Amino acid sequence: MPTNRLEAFSDGVLAIIITIMVLELRVPHDANAAALWRLAPVFLSYVLSFIYIGIYWNNHHHMLRLTERVTGGVLWANLHLLFWLSLFPFATGWMGENHFAADPTALYGVVLFMAAVAYWILQRTIIAGQGDGSPLARAIGGDWKGKLSPALYAIAIVAAFRATWLSQLLYVAVALIWLVPDRRIERFVAAEVIKRR
Amino acid sequence: MPTNRLEAFSDGVLAIIITIMVLELRVPHDANAAALWRLAPVFLSYVLSFIYIGIYWNNHHHMLRLTERVTGGVLWANLHLLFWLSLFPFATGWMGENHFAADPTALYGVVLFMAAVAYWILQRTIIAGQGDGSPLARAIGGDWKGKLSPALYAIAIVAAFRATWLSQLLYVAVALIWLVPDRRIERFVAAEVIKRR
């Protein structure tokens, strides 16, 4: 089975998630800058989540470029990932509207953690289907980002109840880690795709 | 007429249905775990519906892989299926917000039942257009899952007014029946697609 319909469906879901998140930014009744200012925490959490969904879309895009066979297992592992990502608008809205309070901050971390685990499961499912010398396995290599992220999310979840600012800092830090371009993987993907033609 | 635009449109509608269902999970005003806990029934019904839409997307994907001609009849049978699936967010929200009360539980069963009937009609329409030796007819074979499911939904609808827990059990059971991978069909589809090239 080719990957195009899986990509199209995932793109659709990710596009909707990233866009309906903005609906949590409710139009205030007052027409002054103060009303806007009160939305600052919701806006900031929207920006953070937008970047996270962008990172997932980006990585998902690269991963599927190195995937050829879509099995039933891959379909369900992908839906599992989309499930956790679909909770982003809820977690983002709750955290933003409560000005980064402890419980919502922890929940945000739980959603991030579960999405990272789901991504890892999808990755392993694809690699298992590719057998030895899997191009995806070689592309991700040690995958230190994929291993470090859930660990930092776990710390952030615990920290939420003691020092919420630390959790927020960790969420931003992990996003930055992924934003730094990883030219090595990009080059690998390009080389691999050219080779196959 | 090729199937690609039908797939694209169906993917779009399914992606939106699966994502707007999460909007029923309304952000609570309180920032504590108790507020989250009160959302548990809505969350559980969301998980169930997410899995059901995932199953439909999955089966729809396989079915269209074995379809070549899209006639006007297929277009409308497909829209009919999408209509019933579009009622999932409503039925899910009503059942979740009322903590699996009798009437909403029965309605959820009605929507499941009608979606199953609509899927069956779409299947028959495609098979009728393929004529004798239809690859789709051979792929689905006896189609015991497709026949058992509406029967179980019908039992669940009646049970809702006596033993609501039984209805819920049946909804979960049918989902599990479909989740168990059907390697036979998957292999058939793969073989059929290769043969045609």
Place this chain on the structure above:
Amino acid sequence: MPTNRLEAFSDGVLAIIITIMVLELRVPHDANAAALWRLAPVFLSYVLSFIYIGIYWNNHHHMLRLTERVTGGVLWANLHLLFWLSLFPFATGWMGENHFAADPTALYGVVLFMAAVAYWILQRTIIAGQGDGSPLARAIGGDWKGKLSPALYAIAIVAAFRATWLSQLLYVAVALIWLVPDRRIERFVAAEVIKRR
């Protein structure tokens, strides 16, 4: 310019319109059949609008199959059509929630009328770009459905203030006119597409 991205964008917008219309069917707080019954008018207007959007998607699909060049004019004529279709959720919700009162019924007719006009403009723009012997011009022929529909919508708009039931009857009648399969056009499109290969 090829038509594929225009199709993809239109499919996306139509898929979203058809799906967000269901959001007007608000989850009732009471968990009994009476609460559901009160939603009947909203549900009926949803069914009608679902069928109309389905008809538009269907016709749009056929029209673009006979279109090869997408000019700037076609892009904007298409956006103009999507604009009027995007008002369906609003007009549907207003008519349903007010139990088919006069003013909302008239507005529904105005939106239907404007969408029909926009469709006609899009059709003329494509035909003008194809020059003499336009395959689309030959496919639609006399286009009696396209000419009759706006006339009936106009009657329905006026009738809304005197006999609202007549307007509703006309909306249903026009939908039925389009639902009756037009095998002639379907065959023409198929023949034309085969010829070009």
Place this chain on the structure above:
Amino acid sequence: MPTNRLEAFSDGVLAIIITIMVLELRVPHDANAAALWRLAPVFLSYVLSFIYIGIYWNNHHHMLRLTERVTGGVLWANLHLLFWLSLFPFATGWMGENHFAADPTALYGVVLFMAAVAYWILQRTIIAGQGDGSPLARAIGGDWKGKLSPALYAIAIVAAFRATWLSQLLYVAVALIWLVPDRRIERFVAAEVIKRR
């Protein structure tokens, strides 16, 4: 990396933005023309934003026709553009519901300004990746529209606090500037695409 998945994702996001904007047009409870009339400012701001998103989709479409390589930088520049466009529904709703008051009018200008800057960054990123003799660089030429628009938005932001009508006039004027078909670019794109085959 080919551009098709970037286009599909952008199409999805733009289709959703253009469609959820209409949700700000809330269904009134009263069933009379007066209730509809009160929505006029929200409707007008919806029309303006619909046209702006249409222009962005149109230009984005042309730009990507002249783009061959999608680098990580292009992916993120594109997401950055989508981020600012995703704030259209919010800015549109706030401006419309407050009858074009000063602060919301200024915010609308800020969103337009930032989107224009993001578009310019995306354009520069693509051109930089194409190196000397970039077809995109030659297609846009002096790009007077792209340079004039942010300047006019900046004036409109300042004007909002003195003469709000001037801001509105400028927003409409810039939209008209882009709506006037630019046959030169269209012809260039067509010629370029033919040449490459």
